[in-house]
Amino acid sequence: MARLDQAVRRVLALKAQLGLFDDPFRRIDPRREKARVRTPQHLKLSREAGARSIVMLKNDGDLLPLPKSGRKIALIGPFVQGQRELIGTWNVYGSDAEAVDLLTGVRAAVTDPSLVTAVDGSGITDPIPGGIEAAVIAASQADVVLLAIGESQRMSGEAQSRVDIGIPQAQLDLAEAVLATGKPTVILLRNGRAMVLDKPVLDARAILVTWFLGSQSGPATADILFGDVGPRRGCRSVSLFDRAAALLLCAQDHRATQPAGAAGGIQGALSRGAERGALRVRARPDLWSHRLQRSRPGRRAAEHRWRAQGPGAHHQQRHARCDRGGTALHP
Structure with a gap:
């Protein structure tokens, strides 16, 4: 025990000589935090990393990239607007309150933001009264539809196993109604795991896996949609199934x-x-x-x-x- 006390005493003495006990909280400084956290360089890197993470699964008829002007765009789905379900489950200090949603990213990318409309259409797991009807109207009045569907961040990650890894039925009903309008549709999958894809999702003209991209989720997705950054085709490992058991x-x-x-x-x-x-x-x-x-x-x-x-x-x-x-x- 004496030898242990001696060893601990030497460590503490060294720390005292280095001044570590003089001001133990000196590195916890709000001014320093503002100067080093969420800097323009960090946000630029976050946006670049998000765009490079997106995987294209389908692009029939070269629907993508979209033009930045001259088209009415309808954003539909429970993941199109609001600072929620953006940074994913694997985060420590991040917050959805500081993230940029899809609607904000798309409107910032086009020349006329007034041509972009947004409708939730449904919740993640539950339908919204009148939601599908509103989504069908928005889709019918648009030239192209961006349908953001998938799973919440609480459905993936550690200790979040699911028996059914498909898209919730409420969102499938929404997708079926929107695709029935015949408007060109891009599916933007929000997921953090392998998923089962089946009709009507597979009927969409284009499908992008957009994951949980973090603080620059909206701008990163817009970079892919409008061709500022090229999508990855087969360069990322994606597990998606067309049949479940x-x-x-x-x-x-x-x-x-x-x-x-x-x-x-x-x-x-x-x-x-x-x-x-x-x-x-x-x-x-x-x-x-x-x-x-x-x-x-x-x-x-x-x-x-x-x-x-x-x-x-x-x-x-x-x-x-x-x-x-x-x-x-x-x-």
Whole structure:
């Protein structure tokens, strides 16, 4: 203990000699903070980083880039306006209150801001009374539509797992109604994870993955939309799926009763070759059922069922079988 006290005393003595205890809060200075935080150089770098992060998934007929003049633009969706859902979940000192939204960025980029209108249309998860009707009117009166949909920052990040990684139904209904107007539409995806894309989103002329871009989210997105910065095509890793499966819940709560290498077996959920069995999943529009049958000496086959809501009537019936070679999904 004496040696430990001596070591600590030497460290404290050195800090005292360096003057660290004279004014321990001298670096916490509001004036210094204003001079070094959110400087023009920092904001320029944030805007550049945001624009370079955007990924283009689709651009049929070279709809993008858009001209900065001569077109009426309708911004529709729960992410088009308001200082919210901009900096994402992975932040420490940042604040949405200091970020620039999409509407502000687009209006700053065009020659006539009065030609840009904004309508929420729906909430992130819930519809807004009269929202779709207002969105359809705005889209019908515009030359091009920017539809900003996706997930909130609370839907991704640490400890934010989701069974359904698709776009919430309220926003899908909004997208379907807007696309039905026939106006050229650019989908601006707000997401922080891999997502399932299906109709009607895939029917849009152009799709950009805009993530949570931070304090310069609006200007960075506008730079891509109007061609000031070229989009990245395949230069970023993006995981998007056109088909989803319900959650498969598998459990193994028994000791292995057969030697390793025995025929059959379920990989992952069951130990490799530990038990004979088969995993069969049947997908129906209204119900997904999971049946696990296992053969055990001297016991009846155990059957477990889990039920979960299906992904929707547009999915076809599918079967899956899990054997020794792994899991294969057969449409």
